[in-house]
Amino acid sequence: MTHHLAAGTARGGPYTVHVTPETAGWDHSSLRVLTLPPGGTHTFAGGDSEWIVLPLAGSCTVTVTDEAGRHIFELVGRKDVFSAVSDFAYVPRDAHATVSSAAGGRFALTGARCERRLPARHGPAASVPVELRGGGSCSRQVNNFAAADVFACDRLIAVEVLTPGGNWSSFPPHKHDExxxxxxxxxxxxxxxxxxxxxxxxxxxxxxxxxxxPGRTTDVLAEVRDGDVVLIPDGWHGPSMAVPGHHMYYLNVMAGPGAERAWLISDHPDHAWVRDTWPGQPADPRLPLYSAPAPSGHPSPSGHPSP
Structure with missing residues (x-):
């Protein structure tokens, strides 16, 4: 099984990235990246999965048809992932959705097989918690748009991580395979x-x-570039290293079989001590690269260090 999918190698149909449970060799998590030209439109069926439509670059209209009727969500989006937090749309399982973009753009469809059918919803950018995690050269920014304790899904967990050039993230190495x-x-x-x-x-x-x-043999050391994907069915993952001079973005999509939708991790025992050094170190002064927009009439929130 290949766990590093270089850009262009995970194409499928209209998607520049098309990762399904079948192609990944697992049971739950999916990711599609859709590129639309100006005036472009794409319709997909939710099937047995719940989905979030997240603009990576550009804006779009998401029209969802489900048992409750027809819902239209206008997503403001953003110029690119390094410029702003984006709003998003939640598409329930068994629904149909149409994504259309007047100016064109690139849109992530994060998915997870699930049992419950939740309401279609718009997630405003102003409601996305922007967290600064780590310290010193391990500082990074996390946009917790669909973290387990932030936005209601049945199985899906999804966040964005921005790592300034020269920094390490996903460190200490951690796992969630037991x-x-x-x-x-x-x-x-x-x-x-x-x-x-x-x-x-x-x-x-x-x-x-x-x-x-034993039995958990995922082993990857990969140079990653724009559009690359790494699949992690198990194993210690991290570090994710951004070369100096180039900020790194990654979108994390997670789902699993547990009755509780929770992100619970174990740090690698050889490196767990690094976490204890963070309280004594300031966050990288380049962070946050941006904050979530303020709700109308409120000051702009800023990122904050995690415990």
Whole structure:
């Protein structure tokens, strides 16, 4: 099984990235990346999965038809992933959705097989918590748009991580491949990467995944570039390294079999001590790269260090 999918190798139908449970060799998590030309339209069926339509670049209209009727969500979107938090639309299982864009753009469809049918909804950018995680050279920004404790889904967990050039994220290496109540949850995970160019030169980074025990053999050391995907069915994942001069973005999509929708992780025992050094270190002064827009009549929120 290939766990590093270089840009262009995971195409399928109208999607530049098309990762399904079948192609990934697992049971729950999906990711599609849809590129629309100006005036472009695409319709898809939710099937047995719930979906979030997230603009990566550009704006769009998402029309959802489900048992409750027809819902139209106008997504303001953003110029690119390095410029702003985006709003998004939730598409329930068994629904049909049409994504249309007057000016064109690139849109992520994050999905997870699920049982419950929840209401179609709009997620405003102003409601997305922007967190600063880590410290020093391990500082990164997390846009928790569909974190487990932020936005209601049945199975899907999805966040965006922005790592300034030269920094490490997904560190200490951590895993979520064992069911240990209250301590660790089983989650399949997809990383989708984009990089900030410098003077027209594309960016790049590196991703490590290492085996976490008997029967868990995922082993990746990959140079990653725009549009690359890394699949993580198990194993210690991290670090994710951004080369100097190029900010790194990745979209994390997670889902698993547990009755509780929770992101519970175990740190690698050799590196867990690094987390204890963060309270004594300031966050990278380049962060946050941006904050969520303020709700009308309220001051703009800023990122904040995690515990």
């Amino acid at each position: 069911h240990r109540p209250g301590e660790e949850s089983v989650l399949e995970e997809i990383y989708y990467f984009e990089f900030a160019a410098h003077d027209g030169v594309p960016g790049l980074g590196y991703q490590r995944v290492s085996p976490s025990g």
